[in-house]
Amino acid sequence: MDSGLGGLDLTTDVGALTAALVDVPSVSREEKALADLVEQALRGLPHLSVDRDGDAVVARTHLGRPERVVLAGHLDTVPVADNLPSRLDADGVLWGCGTSDMKAGLAVQLALAARLTAPNRDLTYVFYDAEEIAAEYNGLGRLVERHPDWLTGDFAVLMEPTGGRVDGGCQGTLRVRVQTTGKRAHSARSWLGENAIHKAAPILARLAGYEPRRVEIDGLVYPEGLNAVMIEGGHAGNVIPDTCAVTVNYRFSPDQSEADALERVRGVFEGFDVVLTDSAPGALPGLSHPAAAAFVAAIGTPPAAKEAWTDVARFSALGIPAVNYGPGDPTLAHTREEHVEVAAIHEAERRLTAWLTA
Template identity: 60%
Template sequence: MPALDLTASTTELTRQLVDVFSVSGEEAALADAIEAVLRAQPHLEVIRDGDAVVARTRLGRAQRVVIAGHIDTVPVNGNLPARLDDGGATLWGRGTVDMKGGCAVMLALAVELAAPAVDVTWVWYDNEEVDSARNGLGRIARERPELLEADFAILGEPSNGEIEGGCNGTIRVDVTTRGRRAHSARAWMGENAIHAAAPVLERLAAYEAQEVEVDGLVYRESLSAVRISGGVAGNVIPDECTVHVNYRFAPSRSGAEALAHLEQLFAGLPVEIVVADLAEGARPGLDAPLAQQFVAAVGGEARPKYGWTDVARFSALGIPAVNYGPGDPSLAHADDERVPVAQIERVEAGLRRWLTAG
């Protein structure tokens, strides 16, 4: 088991976490290392759930917050071990952005802050980068929801060290047209399902995405064809074609309302619509008193989160939640994944300032 040095700076601790291989499904070694550090802290109660580690204070404070981050990464591609560059200003390597910088900040503060102003439940969880059914935070929410009981939650997803409230929802649907097979030399004897998909693409191309204000933040929606499949052979008129459509919708809509919106968009066309995947969005939750205190302590201006994140899992539990972590989300999963050291330090200072404010 790798030993983590908690006397090092949080940037160095980030490098240590990055250098422990933890591609989704292979997080055990890193979970073991984190658990060992936490069990040595007398002020924390530690619970292991699969390859997720939960640590919480029991101070009897009037309010409790959850601060969570996932420890898995997408596959490595020549970007380990981590390295410092730009005169020590930038840390490069798989997971520096998504999201071991945030996890390192959490670990450093969980050890340091024995008596925060609120009770804190810290969660490092597994399998975020793969199928939602395997998500460690989702597993805890289903099987041990009492571990996530809180008045407010923070997810350490990369947000350039700024607060991003809530998140868009996402729905993927398969829009299928049907036809009749025939030899392509006698095309008039068949019905071409790919040609029949043209009106679907025309409506998508003409669609004007909306900007929707939700609790003071403006979320930008998007609707796109992300894949198209159909065809049998080079000399056969196809009898089926499916346009795979992804709609990122503002958290003012429910998943059911998002589906109804798509059904209305394609109304009148001879298509079948089947939901392939659906994840509800999350409202910003910035009207919660703890959220307002957090924004005041951290500083800056809250922005909307356009992509889907696990804040939606907290929202489903009735817990207002925000994203707050170091790293540019556009560099997540990139081969040149890298995080400015200044962002790691800023997020650490912001969280410490808020958690110690009496």
């Protein structure tokens, strides 16, 4: 196994392959070295066709099967937090940046790409860049715009860490700025002004009193959340501020459209100036689709709702049912202590292999 210029050995143990991927730093917008290695390794497999756009790599089988499955994962990680190179301890736990989110999932994808030369479904493997930062940079979004034909399929699995269970659909997310205005004055003569920060108190009170919904869809429960995530206001230590803005993030169930979710938020803050700054739709679980049902049965654990936004929403927008499934604990993502159990990587590889060869 060599994670440097010598290339990736896709025949090695999937745990060692994960370590090789982790040891190639790939912070968002700096994925080229890893994308080069992935492309090189996949082009060495004669049963796959390989395409590349920027730092996104797509490989496909062309066996004429009646169904095509897309397996997708992002190459990038959050910034390194003194947790590289990777370290394997005696208990079979691999430590390092990206181990859980989501180079363990990438390793499973690459192992399957190398070993499944005649799967029971045609397969598309997608490795893309810039998932961890603003949506405008997202490599999967770029592929949707430029090369939707590369992503054609009947069902998709996003290899995000889920603790080895199937997470159906995903929440939608939007952010708004709830703004107040006042009158600027010297703080020594505060009665001459109107304090915009004080006027934000009712905004916070409404947030504190808000009761989030819990919505059941196809047997999965999606909890919502409406929370202040930032407050901006003030000019100096002796000035009554004339502006204040509370940034509010709404994580909403996929039973609502983005427009519906925004209308709900505007209702909560009726009487205030509400400005939309960012929005992304949720995705319905789609577990009634035959391919999704077969996948859930193959994994063998009860599915759950995805309590976050993920790129399954992009597949859903293309009309492709999609779920989240991968090794690793999602609560460890982005932490200094990020790690993954090697046994969990093997288990994901085993279950996917069984599903795709039965």
